[in-house]
Amino acid sequence: MDKNLLLTAIRASLEAGSEIMSVYTDPNADFEIEKKADNSPLTIADRKSHMVIAARLASTPYPVLSEEGKKIPVEERQSWNELWIVDPLDGTKEFIKRNGEFTVNIAYVKNGKPEAGVIYIPVKEELYFADSQYGAYKIEHITQLDSDETVDSLIGKAHRLPYQEEAQRSSFIIVASRSHLTPETEAYIEEMKQKHQEVETVSKGSSLKLCLIAEGKADVYPRFAPTMEWDTAAGHAIIRAMGKEVYQAGTQHPLVYNKEDLLNPWFIAE
Structure with a gap:
């Protein structure tokens, strides 16, 4: 722009x-x-x-x-x-x-x-x-x-961004919501523990979770709880600009904006 x-x-x-x-x-x-x-x-x-x-x-x-x-x-x-x-x-x-x-x-x-x-x-x-x-x-x-x-x-x-490359870390880092840790998110974290030797979870509020992904300080942010378009649009733009994406959970389709329903589907930022 x-x-x-x-x-x-x-x-x-x-x-x-x-x-x-x-x-x-x-x-x-x-x-x-x-x-x-x-x-x-x-x-x-x-x-x-x-x-x-x-x-x-x-x-x-x-x-x-x-x-x-x-x-x-x-x-x-x-x-x-x-x-x-x-x-x-x-x-x-x-x-x-x-x-x-x-x-x-x-x-x-x-x-x-x-x-x-x-x-x-x-x-x-x-x-x-x-x-x-x-x-x-x-x-x-x-x-x-x-x-x-x-x-x-x-x-x-x-x-x-990013200024901390994944190669600089020994563990796989999942960032989760401070206020909305759902059973689905906990199940996803358990699934990642089966795939990666060392898994660490970090809790943050607001769009700081997306900022951690953008900085390269975390690998993935799974969100299996409600969010609105204004919660994610800015962070999504920042992630896209540094080469990552925010996908609708279970698909390879990115989140889209100005939809008829402003509620986001569940998503994974990675």
């Missing part, structure tokens, strides 16, 4: 991270936890992040499908060949627990494929960004962009 548009998404993620941290670090902050229709939690930080991102992305040619945005009729979405898919605060449960494992996710999707993505981890001040044309990158210790920053200048100070 156009590098200026990617830069807009990066800027939006950092500004959203700042809004989230203003709530997270306020000792007097009431997280004002509400329940959404699916009983998942929503906080003031989710809403603040959404507003910042929506305002930034309004300057681009593409519509926004956001977890915290209005429900958009499928008839309207079906005409969107290009769009942003956004999760303003992925890992709200982790945010409420104050364990730091939450992210801002922004993906650019074209014809159902995630072509570019940005994930920002506000607590760690770590930024992942990627485009299918020029690869995936990670920058540490970043909270804002200089006014003259470009994507090329960011690439110049970033690590290209």
